[in-house]
Amino acid sequence: MPTMVKDKPRTGCINPIFNCQPCGAQFASIGIKDCIALVHGGQGCCTFVRLMFAQHFKENFDIASSSLHEDAAVFGGTKRVIDGVKNLALRYPNLKVIPIITTCSTETIGDDIEACIVELDAWLQEEMPERDLKVIPIHTPSYKGSQAAGYNIAMEQLVKSLATLGEPSKKVNVFTGWVNPGDVRQLKHIFLEMGIPANFLMDTETFDSGIMPDKSSFAEGGTTIEDLTNSANAFASVAPYAYEGGLAAKYLESKFKVPSLVGTIPIGIEGTDKFLKQLSDLTGRRIPRTLVEERARAIDSIVDLGHMFLADKRVAIYGDPDLVIGLADFCIECGMKPVLLLLGDDVKAYKKDTRIQALSEKAEDDAIEVISNADLWELESRLKEGMELDLILGHSKGRFIAIDYQIPMVRVGFPVFDRAGLWKETVMGYKGAEFLANSMANAFFADMEYKKDREWILNVW
Numbered sequence: 001m002p003t004m005v006k007d008k009p010r011t012g013c014i015n016p017i018f019n020c021q022p023c024g025a026q027f028a029s030i031g032i033k034d035c036i037a038l039v040h041g042g043q044g045c046c047t048f049v050r051l052m053f054a055q056h057f058k059e060n061f062d063i064a065s066s067s068l069h070e071d072a073a074v075f076g077g078t079k080r081v082i083d084g085v086k087n088l089a090l091r092y093p094n095l096k097v098i099p100i101i102t103t104c105s106t107e108t109i110g111d112d113i114e115a116c117i118v119e120l121d122a123w124l125q126e127e128m129p130e131r132d133l134k135v136i137p138i139h140t141p142s143y144k145g146s147q148a149a150g151y152n153i154a155m156e157q158l159v160k161s162l163a164t165l166g167e168p169s170k171k172v173n174v175f176t177g178w179v180n181p182g183d184v185r186q187l188k189h190i191f192l193e194m195g196i197p198a199n200f201l202m203d204t205e206t207f208d209s210g211i212m213p214d215k216s217s218f219a220e221g222g223t224t225i226e227d228l229t230n231s232a233n234a235f236a237s238v239a240p241y242a243y244e245g246g247l248a249a250k251y252l253e254s255k256f257k258v259p260s261l262v263g264t265i266p267i268g269i270e271g272t273d274k275f276l277k278q279l280s281d282l283t284g285r286r287i288p289r290t291l292v293e294e295r296a297r298a299i300d301s302i303v304d305l306g307h308m309f310l311a312d313k314r315v316a317i318y319g320d321p322d323l324v325i326g327l328a329d330f331c332i333e334c335g336m337k338p339v340l341l342l343l344g345d346d347v348k349a350y351k352k353d354t355r356i357q358a359l360s361e362k363a364e365d366d367a368i369e370v371i372s373n374a375d376l377w378e379l380e381s382r383l384k385e386g387m388e389l390d391l392i393l394g395h396s397k398g399r400f401i402a403i404d405y406q407i408p409m410v411r412v413g414f415p416v417f418d419r420a421g422l423w424k425e426t427v428m429g430y431k432g433a434e435f436l437a438n439s440m441a442n443a444f445f446a447d448m449e450y451k452k453d454r455e456w457i458l459n460v461w
């Protein structure tokens with residue numbers, strides 16, 4: 001029987017898994033070079049989000065706010081948008097893109113952002129005719145969807161606003177999704193090894209920034225406005241995470257006839273095999289021996305760990321939908337039992353997602369519960385009711401459940417602020433499979449030692 005998605009059996013939300021839509025739009029925006037987004041709402045709508053980015057990546061990011069107060073709730077806040085964009089344009093002479101990201105309050109007020117942009121374009125034309133500064137509306141009413149939906153909407157809107165037909169290019173657009181710099185590095189590695197020129201949207205590898213000899217250090221997106229403009233001329237688009245970039249890939253397909261591959265998640269051995277095969281079929285490029293050797297090493301690691309330590313372990317996974325699906329698939333591949341998958345929003349498409357439906361077939365007899373619109377209370381209440389779990393896979397906001405119930409936990413997704421350096425790592429590709437298998441095993445090892453539960457095995461395996 002296919003795995004079915006059920007809604008959380010109660011209204012309200014206790015300890016949400018996700019942030020709101022504007023958070024996702026802000027993540028998409030910081031991936032662009034020479035771009036500062038203006039969040040049109042109360043200051044907290046960008047302050048807390050920016051803090052989370054800083055906590056996760058241990059870097060700083062520029063995001064502006066129209067900083068609404070009570071008067072704007074009554075009289076409207078468009079003046080603050082106009083003033084905010086003008087300030088940014090005047091203070092940052094190199095700025096090329098300013099997305100205006102709406103929030104729950106400004107969508108409710110009904111501020112006419114498009115009219116603001118008409119006025120701002122006229123001002124820019126008059127005051128700075130030499131500047132080519134794009135102001136782009138991104139509507140993210142936060143009372144529906146989530147950070148994943150906000151990211152998807154922002155990617156689509158950025159491409160819609162900037163993609164322009166020109167000379168055909170041999171590049172493949174890669175809509176990375178909401179992933180870590182280590183994942184972007186891994187995707188770049190795959191495309192480089194395959195010999196496929198790629199256009200990364202968004203190139204957030206730069207968020208793993210170093211400290212240069214002159215002591216400068218600043219994380220900034222690596223995708224240029226030209227990369228977004230040229231996305232219309234690409235040979236094809238690839239969006240591994242369907243819910244985070246799929247809309248943009250589909251838009252380019254319908255508007256500019258750029259063929260798209262959406263939703264093949266390169267997590268685990270089988271997922272990566274499928275991803276590489278599709279890339280090979282799309283471009284005619286052979287899968288190189290270097291990647292076959294990486295595959296061999298990953299399989300060897302999983303074989304070393306699978307039977308003794310991973311098999312039959314019961315896992316709960318929560319977070320971004322494509323990540324959760326990919327991780328569940330990989331757990332099944334390792335002989336584990338992903339018994340509970342929690343998706344933190346109520347996207348209707350989950351119920352028809354064939355990738356979710358296929359999980360049960362792979363898991364054979366093991367039941368997999370998938371709950372949409374879920375929160376972390378759902379996980380905690382299951383544990384209170386006696387659900388047995390061996391492992392939790394998810395971001396840092398579930399850490400207290402893992403601590404309270406003494407369940408080993410591997411941090412994946414966003415945000416992760418209670419473990420060092422994980423943004424540098426990848427869960428994608430064969431290297432990601434190896435990293436995940438080792439991380440899960442190491443979590444079990446630490447737990448065995450801490451609980452003095454057959455820890456002697458670690459001396460002899």
Ligand code: SF4
Pocket residue numbers: 020021022041042044045046103104105142
């Ligand atoms: S839910 Fe609304 S008020 Fe809260 S951060 Fe998101 S946009 Fe701002």
